[in-house]
Amino acid sequence: MTTEEEIQLVTVVGEAIIKLTQGLLDVKAGKLDPEVVLAAANAVSDTVKATDAAIDKLAHDKFDTSESP
Amino acid sequence: MTKDEARGLGWLLGFVIVTATAVALMTGCGASARQKTVNAAFVVIDAGCSKFAEYDLAHQRQILAASADRATFDAAIGKWRATRDKVQRDCTAAYRADAVAATLDNEQSFAALKAAASIVYDEIKALGVIK
Numbered sequence: 214m215t216t217e218e219e220i221q222l223v224t225v226v227g228e229a230i231i232k233l234t235q236g237l238l239d240v241k242a243g244k245l246d247p248e249v250v251l252a253a254a255n256a257v258s259d260t261v262k263a264t265d266a267a268i269d270k271l272a273h274d275k276f277d278t279s280e281s282p
Numbered sequence: 283m284t285k286d287e288a289r290g291l292g293w294l295l296g297f298v299i300v301t302a303t304a305v306a307l308m309t310g311c312g313a314s315a316r317q318k319t320v321n322a323a324f325v326v327i328d329a330g331c332s333k334f335a336e337y338d339l340a341h342q343r344q345i346l347a348a349s350a351d352r353a354t355f356d357a358a359i360g361k362w363r364a365t366r367d368k369v370q371r372d373c374t375a376a377y378r379a380d381a382v383a384a385t386l387d388n389e390q391s392f393a394a395l396k397a398a399a400s401i402v403y404d405e406i407k408a409l410g411v412i413k
Contacts, residue, residue, distance in 0.1 A: 220339070220343075223339065224336070224339065244317060244384065245317070245320055245321045245324055245380070245384040246384070247381035247382075247384050247385050249324075250324055250377050250378075250380050250381040250384065251377065251378070251381055253324070253328050253331075253377060254331075254373070254374050254377035254378065256332075257331045257332060257334075257335050257370070257373055257374075257377075258370065258374065260332075260335040260339075261335055261338060261366070261370055264335070264338055264339045264342060265342075265363070267339075268339075268342040268343070268346060268359070271343075271346055272346055272349075272352070272355055272359070275346065275355075276351065276352040276355065277352070
């Protein structure tokens, strides 16, 4: 998997998790389930971590990879 | 995020906060109205923090593209991530305040939720993620 594909994956996974939590909220349609709220918080945290990892890999590819003559 | 999306999100955040607060005040913060506000706060917090996560990715990519060397990148990305981490911690605090308010359903937890949500809203707005 290329880094660009990883970036795409981060975005897709993040959006999927967000839709999942919103869907759970709709299904509940009443009192808010605290577990849904905490799952959403974790989703944002996981997305941020995945972003950092992907950007660090891109930076490594850009700055730290020396081409052989 | 386009300007239109940012404007739309800003409008949504402002509308829900103002409406939810007004409903809660008009009804004397009864249990039912309070619960509706807690639910609405979740939607607002989740929308704002999710958009912020998208903005974080786009912003880090911009920093990488604009950096000519490793030292420049490290300095710029370190500065941004310190700012980002603070907002993310406040997002987590707002989510937790919402979960606590949903569980306890009392005035104290409701007040804490409003304070936490306001902090996140102000920070995201100050960064230009929303207008």
